Amino acid sequence: MKKGISRRDFLKGSAAVAAAGLLGACTASSESTQQSETEQQEQPSKTLKWNEAPEKIAEDQITKTLDTEVLVIGAGGAGLMAAAGAAEEGAKVTLLEALMFNGTERHWIGAVNTKSAQAANVNFDKKELVEELMRYASCRADQKLIQLWADESGSAIDWLADLMAEKVPGTKLHMEWDIGQGSHGSYKIFPTMHNFQNDETKETVDYFPSLIERCKELGVEMMYETPMVQLERADNNTGRVTGAIAKNADGYIRINASKGVILCTGGYSANKEMMEELNPTAYKSIAGTDSHSFNKGDGIKAAVWVGAAKDDDATCMLFDRAAIQPDRFIDGNWDDSGYLIFGSHPFLKVNLKGERFVNESLPYDFMLHAGSLQPKRLYNTIFDANWHQHVTQMHQIGCARIEPSESGGLLQIFDHESAEGLLQGLIAGGYIQQADTLEELAEKLNIPAEQFVATVNRYNELAAKGSDDDFGKEGYRMIALDTAPFYGARQGATILCTLDGLRINTDMQVLDTDGEVIEGLYAAGNDSGGFFAHNYPEYIVGVAIGRTLTFGRIAGKSAAKA
């Protein structure tokens, strides 16, 4: 934790790790109190499904009416960029946030052709990047939106970098150009990741405080603890969106927005009902969560209630890092898992029968997809005493990086020392098993010892040969597991966020089910869709928050100019 990761990030990332359990529980409790209060507000009838509109809030329940020009809902990355963008254009802006604090900022930012990239001489074929993103989405994405991110993310993140240089002198936008061999298995890697760092300490620097300050300087009115509960659309949901109803300690408030409402509530990863219905495949693999606890789907639901179209394909960001104790299965409990950073390393993975089943050199969610075909949808990651040397040789990038990067700065969340600490904490918590022999490890993992030992022996034989004849993993990632102690962890998926959302055009205007613009309604960040389908392309590192920040800024400017 000492380098390149804030304490808050660590808590978010490892709330269930035994060592951090107490502090993690503290952070969760204030959110969950508010969460339960708002759940009561949101769900007037328990029989309604997520996509069924509740009764409109009665006029006599509305205690106050406010007028603004642009109403931004949700103060995370998308909302803050939207608010600043709209206010820069001279609009009167109101920003609503359900909680008493802003959403959580994310530090690995994907962008193309920033000034930092130019300074590092990073060049690649943008067309190839767009094609790769389309391929990841099986072409069930809007190529215009992907092209827009490729074209506009550089200037959006440069704008943020200029703001940071002004507000936090000594901050530099670093970029990760050192991407190993440029591929991960057969998946191409593009150098897109950026990170704000202090030039001297190399610590990651938060950008939300500067964004919030800029919003305030530009006159954005921020209303915390004021969740939006419904949108208002004229002419019986056929006309313009005129504003929203929110609720706070004063009761229901009507906020009229003459130029537009921008939905930035961050998707639905904390709404189990929506997850189970919309993405049953992912749901059945989830063993732990790192989701923001208020990503309840409010923006998507409210828009669907007034006629908006949503992506057909559910997509979420799943990380292969949820370690569970070896007597646990996927059981809908997302609150008891350890943060297994090695889950995302291409170590040997074996199913609950002790068999190898895939080339482990896969993007995070692809590994989980392969695992979901295995008994109980679970598998184990296996490593040994030489893991330091092995992770160096494996050369992971992005947020799985443990090795220092040649790109300079500190681009890894965990270094060897903090990974060692994490490992010890997980062993103490019973999330990782340690043993002196392979047989003992099998017993502790509750998998058949004979098959497991045969699998490891075969793996070691292929590693010695330097050729994975069984599954085709790159030779340099085939490394024998022959030195005690041996380690193993049963694992499933960690849910981070959802990535399917409302259909939008390139001005971030929300579309209805006929593909027509709903005047006055915009969406950005994880409330918006058309960009990802089925998978999150981890090896276009940071594209999620890169899209969020870029499209937030575009949404703000579009709404202000309306």
Ligand SMILES: Cc1cc2nc3c(=O)[nH]c(=O)nc-3n(C[C@H](O)[C@H](O)[C@H](O)COP(=O)(O)OP(=O)(O)OC[C@H]3O[C@@H](n4cnc5c(N)ncnc54)[C@H](O)[C@@H]3O)c2cc1C
């Ligand atoms: C642990 C973790 C790490 C991640 N790391 C990265 C990374 O390094 N790089 C990357 O590219 N992506 C990363 N992501 C994904 C990234 O967080 C998202 O893509 C991005 O934050 C989405 O931003 P957003 O503004 O749409 O949502 P959020 O940042 O979640 O903001 C939504 C806001 O809306 C508020 N809200 C919700 N409902 C209401 C309501 N009814 N009324 C008012 N406000 C409401 C919420 O409280 C929240 O503040 C990570 C995700 C997680 C969970």
